[in-house]
Amino acid sequence: MADLSPNQPRLFVANRGEIALRVIRAAHALGIETVLGVSAADRDSPAAREAGRAVVLGPAPSRDSYLNMDLVVHAAVATGCTLLHPGYGFLSERPDFAELCAAEGLTFIGPRAETVRAVGDKISAKAVADAAKVPLTPGSGKLLSVEHALEVAQGIGYPVITKASAGGGGRGMIVARDADELRRAFDQASTTAREAFGDDTLYLEAYVERARHLEVQLFGDGEGRVSHFGERDCSIQRRYQKMIEEAPASILTDDLRAGLRAAAVDLLASINYRNAGTVEFLYDEVRQKFYFMEVNARIQVEHPVSEQISSHDLIKLQLGLALGTATLPRQDDIALAGHAIEARILAEDPDRNFMPCPGRITRWVPATGPGVRVDSAVQEGSVVPPFYDSMVAKLIVTGADRAQAVARLSDALRRFKVEGIATNIPLLQAIVDHPDYRANAVSTKWLEDTLLPAFQTERSE
Amino acid sequence: MTDKGKSPALPSDDLQALVEQFNASHWRTLELEFHGSRLFLSKDAGTSPAWVGAAAATTVSSLPAARQLPAQTAAVPLPGAPVSGPIVAEGHVIVNAPSLGTFYRSPKPGAAAFTQIGEAVDADTELCLIEVMKLFTTLRAGVKGKVVKILVEDGVMVEYDQPLFVIDPNG
Numbered sequence: 310m311a312d313l314s315p316n317q318p319r320l321f322v323a324n325r326g327e328i329a330l331r332v333i334r335a336a337h338a339l340g341i342e343t344v345l346g347v348s349a350a351d352r353d354s355p356a357a358r359e360a361g362r363a364v365v366l367g368p369a370p371s372r373d374s375y376l377n378m379d380l381v382v383h384a385a386v387a388t389g390c391t392l393l394h395p396g397y398g399f400l401s402e403r404p405d406f407a408e409l410c411a412a413e414g415l416t417f418i419g420p421r422a423e424t425v426r427a428v429g430d431k432i433s434a435k436a437v438a439d440a441a442k443v444p445l446t447p448g449s450g451k452l453l454s455v456e457h458a459l460e461v462a463q464g465i466g467y468p469v470i471t472k473a474s475a476g477g478g479g480r481g482m483i484v485a486r487d488a489d490e491l492r493r494a495f496d497q498a499s500t501t502a503r504e505a506f507g508d509d510t511l512y513l514e515a516y517v518e519r520a521r522h523l524e525v526q527l528f529g530d531g532e533g534r535v536s537h538f539g540e541r542d543c544s545i546q547r548r549y550q551k552m553i554e555e556a557p558a559s560i561l562t563d564d565l566r567a568g569l570r571a572a573a574v575d576l577l578a579s580i581n582y583r584n585a586g587t588v589e590f591l592y593d594e595v596r597q598k599f600y601f602m603e604v605n606a607r608i609q610v611e612h613p614v615s616e617q618i619s620s621h622d623l624i625k626l627q628l629g630l631a632l633g634t635a636t637l638p639r640q641d642d643i644a645l646a647g648h649a650i651e652a653r654i655l656a657e658d659p660d661r662n663f664m665p666c667p668g669r670i671t672r673w674v675p676a677t678g679p680g681v682r683v684d685s686a687v688q689e690g691s692v693v694p695p696f697y698d699s700m701v702a703k704l705i706v707t708g709a710d711r712a713q714a715v716a717r718l719s720d721a722l723r724r725f726k727v728e729g730i731a732t733n734i735p736l737l738q739a740i741v742d743h744p745d746y747r748a749n750a751v752s753t754k755w756l757e758d759t760l761l762p763a764f765q766t767e768r769s770e
Numbered sequence: 771m772t773d774k775g776k777s778p779a780l781p782s783d784d785l786q787a788l789v790e791q792f793n794a795s796h797w798r799t800l801e802l803e804f805h806g807s808r809l810f811l812s813k814d815a816g817t818s819p820a821w822v823g824a825a826a827a828t829t830v831s832s833l834p835a836a837r838q839l840p841a842q843t844a845a846v847p848l849p850g851a852p853v854s855g856p857i858v859a860e861g862h863v864i865v866n867a868p869s870l871g872t873f874y875r876s877p878k879p880g881a882a883a884f885t886q887i888g889e890a891v892d893a894d895t896e897l898c899l900i901e902v903m904k905l906f907t908t909l910r911a912g913v914k915g916k917v918v919k920i921l922v923e924d925g926v927m928v929e930y931d932q933p934l935f936v937i938d939p940n941g
Contacts (some may be wrong), residue, residue, distance in 0.1 A: 349931060365929040366870045379903040380870050387872060387927035
């Protein structure tokens, strides 16, 4: 690699797949050199080829490569990097990783370590939200015992849901509709939480029957100024994993929309938030109220839909803010227009209980056309390794309004051809063509409770 | 890429093409003899060609540090890494880096190197240190023999699985 002047920024990309490629391209467009840390399974990936340099951190398993902080930071320093982008997942929300970067002179592209710590634990995040007067779901603090849980549930009113203090991804979350169910749920959720997170601390919340997952995309300058890039509706989920996300949230009235965005801005402004972040809310469609869920202290998978309606490149903004070459856009300079939808293309077989389907992609014809964008890191001949997340691409469509975006998504899914591995494209097609989805009459349980049973019956006939 | 001092070996381009074809195939092992040079490729860790003695093969398979010409590392260059592609005939053993890190040939600055080309080593002879964030890991030879090549300069960053030493078990 050519020697560069010491003032030349060089970025270490500590991730893989589409987000690694997305970050590499954004950096190159800004004239920033890149080094990508890969596992042995990814040494021939498109991201490795496109990076200025790729270094093999360790063998395929994440814990020996992408999740090993010391290896990642050592590689970044030894290759002369000055900045590090953690992407999403892996080490992106580990406060000790952000601290290690800082200690080794690397600029961590994200919030300060203390911010990541303050919002990473769900109970402490709620305290932050509460202090910023952001509405919370009626619920409890740490539960001390099953008796304590029963007492709290009596006060809130059933149904209630258990949640793991240290966790996420749906683990430890069980709905209880009466005291008997809560006794069983408490034991089961404690065990799950202890096994998954090494911490069996639980708390309790009121359970919202018809819920929407809404979230606001934000950026902070680290000194108390925060701007939003609109909200997203991510209610199409399976087992708490998002599958389709859109922006804006068409379901909201103007008043509610303004209130949601303001609450998110206030929350992050109250902690002098730095760089990209998202505040997630649960929206109760019956009561027309939103409640704080959590802060994601990183860029998210679904950031492209916010880019599409705001005409801002959020990855370039992350890099520019970290380098000090960009300033945070003022709210008035962020014009939101149109409607964008993202569908996650997963290497999972919906006909076989979503079994992951790693393997070689023998045909790859991503959709093209007006308003169509595909973010991926695979191509014809690529091997989808069995070690990581199953997402192989994000199909993003944009239209003047929701109806046009939905029509474009349906067309694009029909034209998206993948062979060699099974994907969820047939399921995405069924979702997008369903009258409930077209009418925007869905909830976070709709995919599992309404669509999937019908889809599976139809496919087995 | 060629084994110096031997009769004409395979050109490196041919070797690379061979390894790529092997990797893409369903074959588990490949043995090739060419003008007195022999090449063995295997997708199964611990397997050895027929021409390696049983004792040596046991030693190799029981110690993950040293591997008998693994197919993945034989000739496919690591992206961006200055790999010299050590294709070794006659049962020579390559010792690869167990992880990414900084390669040190001596226990501390100014001290004598752990080993030199031509020196005899045992399975537990220390060859080098790999440092990751000030944590030093000793890499041992894993096989008895003679050091015939040292492929990396002292103090540089090496990547996971990068070939570092070549050892001749019959030397």
